[in-house]
Amino acid sequence: MPLKVYNSYTRQKEIFTPITPGHIGMYVCGPTVSGESHLGHARPYITFDFIYRYLTFKGNKVRYVRNITDAGHFEEEGREAEDKVTKKALLEKLEPMELVQKYTNLFHWAMLQFNCIEPAIEPTATGHIVEQLNMIETIIAAGYAYEVNGSVYFDVKKYAATHDYGKLSGRIIDDLLETTRELDGQEEKRDKADFALWKSAAPEHIMRWKSPWGEGYPGWHIECSAMATKYLGAEFDIHGGGMDLQFPHHESEIAQSTICNHHQPAKYWIHNNMITVNGRKMGKSYNNQIRLTDMFNGTHPLLTQPFAPMTIRFFILQSHYRSPIDFSSEALQASEKALKRLWEAYEVLQKLSVPADQAAGDAEMDEKIVKLVNELEEFMDDDFSTAKVLANMFDLAPIINSIKDGHIPISAVSTATLQLLQNSFKIYLEDILGLKDTTANDNNALDGVMQLLIDIRKEAKSKKDYATSDKIRNQLLSLGIALKDEKDGNMSWNIE
RNA sequence: GGUCCUGUGGCCGAGUGGCUAGGCAAAGCUCUGCAAAAGCUUCUACACCAGUUCGAAUCUGGUCGGGACCUCCA
Incomplete structure (x- = not known):
């Protein structure tokens, strides 16, 4: 029976056919490790975990790549255009990489709790600056990006003239909301739809790398394009992530990769929906996250x-x-x-x-x-x-x-x-589905003690000494251990 | 303002035009020293209005409500 998946790119269910039979390349946008994961974050990772498991079950070898965003996205709207990771690090008086490590560890721990299989490759943004720089240079050489004051922007208007910018997210560039606020870097852009590939770093900015345009740090979208291309090639099977990443993140990835690799990066785009609280998306903007x-x-x-x-x-x-x-x-x-x-x-x-x-x-x-x-x-x-x-x-x-x-x-x-x-x-x-028994007990001593109590209770019951049998059962219950009488006179127990 | 999604029984949630989704809760029964668990049974809904159709929760149009994205976001 063929597997059918809903492809966000074509907006319909399609029969899934790997580019290379038996092998699947899957890229999923990973966490930004500038803070602790909340319930909403759990969804994509659990979703793509069962997708990964199922594709494997169907007999495929899957290369699952999920990045760690540790360079931090610049805050395009922020007053200082500061790197997000850096900002938090200063507040907490930690080295940026110390902070990144802390939240990366926490993330891995949470994934383990959810029984998520670890990806085959978990590349970090900071570990792939060279690849990102190369990609940006290629885009500039192709004429689809321009440099202003040490920052580099992607020319969306030019790209859209000959390509389908907005297809994935169903967007029409001219309909994008007019923002009235004065945004940092906005005046540098030729068009409000343009997005940054590289941002020049202010003197106080800690995370910075040398580039042909001066010291700076990469834009958010380019990191995924660079890492996906490096490990999965110019065209791979699945690109996944939350629905909220469709625009601008994934749309921009498509544009960048298309210019560099002459190919839309992913054959199938899969997006999971959101977790809401009282009907509202869980997220920073609403300040309703539950860690x-x-x-x-x-x-x-x-x-x-x-x-x-x-x-x-x-x-x-x-x-x-x-x-x-x-x-x-x-x-x-x-x-x-x-x-x-x-x-x-x-x-x-x-x-x-x-x-x-x-x-x-x-x-x-x-x-x-x-x-x-x-x-x-x-x-x-x-x-x-x-x-x-x-x-x-x-x-x-x-x-x-x-x-x-x-x-x-x-x-x-x-x-x-x-x-x-x-x-x-x-x-x-x-x-x-990746479920497992959480009440499983591998403590032999406890098993022995429970067997002893069950034997005593059986004895009491056979003598119709219900006071004793009830006492054992009730006391255990107050300790969180439920004892059940079964049909054949046996008893079973489990930790509540 | 633009693009798109959505409105299912007490609650959560599947739903491919005709056939019981499922779970939780509630009620009754069976089993049982009592309890728990388990089994059986009951509660059978699709925002509203109009249309298409032999037939619509499912398609179309409208009304009202909710939400997402357009800014960092999973």
Whole structure:
């Protein structure tokens, strides 16, 4: 079955065909490490993580490149046209690279919490100044950029005369909002639509590099173009990022790369939608961000409790990546419970076993299971519909639990079907959706203690000493350990 | 102002013109010493108005509401 993806560039779902069969180049805009990641940042990285996982599952070798923006984008509208990283560094009295390192480490830690597979290459902007300078020189030589007072700007008007500037973002240059504010550097530009490739650095600016136009630092857009070209070539398969990057960032990347490489950089542009708070995009502009560390700790006025990284991942998976999701503590709570239920069914499933070569005793049930399982790939092939994948899994969960409870006899399903079900749950839940058990316990001592308590409680119950059995169960619960009596007289437990 | 997206049951959210999305919450039942869990059942909606169609949540037009981008932004 062919994979179909929605290409932002053509605004339609297309059959995905890698440029080189079996190999895929994917570039995703990474974080600007001038501050701590918030909930909104989690979405693209989780989204492109399951996309990466799925492409790999489909038998492709994927080179996943995600940059670290550590040079800081100049603030085009800022009074001082200061480098963002530098500005914060001064406030915190840290060396710029010290700050960059701190937030890079924090970012990596958060990605680990979310069970995101690390990219194959994670290039930094500061590590690719040479490549960026080369690219800028090529653009100047081609006549599409000009230098003013040590800064270099891309000539959008000239480019647009012969190229499709605005196609990706659906923009018409003449319709761009007229800004009335006096902006730094604005008067240097020949046209308000022009964007900076290189900015001359003021004397107090710490991050600076030598260039043919004097000391300065690179513009934001050029870094992605330079790194993507270096590691993935003039044309690669996928370029991803948040929808808010379509303009001007990705539009500008297209223009730069097209002039340098004579080619639109990416065959497929994939953009994830935003996470909103009370209907408003989470971000700097609205000052409504919830930092990831606050999510994990529950330390934010909007949170009623801490939320585990897997809960957040599951929350994101429950809606389609191109739909906006509105954050709320209630919605997260629902996700937490749903994930728990699904995961417990999954654990039950892995413990089921049937005799080899058993035929299906209930053909209808057997077929139903096979159908639900086979649809999983169909859904993922349809532009990564993770929400539908989960819906089918929730349809399968009661069947699994019923088999365990005996409401559905184990003889109803064939050996092949049970194995298919077990394998598929593992592949989709763990390998593709990237979920994992967060309550997993690998402490042998605790296991032993729990077994001891369960034995004592069993004994008490058999003597109808309910005072003792209830005491054990209640005390454990107050410690956050839930003990459940099962049908066969056994007891199971898990840490809440 | 320009470009675009969107309005689904108590809440969150899938939705390809005709077929129960799913989750959470709630209620009832079964199981159970009690509880929890689990299973079964119930609650069955598509902002409003008009149109196209045998048939529209799904297409078209309009009205009203919400949002994104046009500035750093995931």
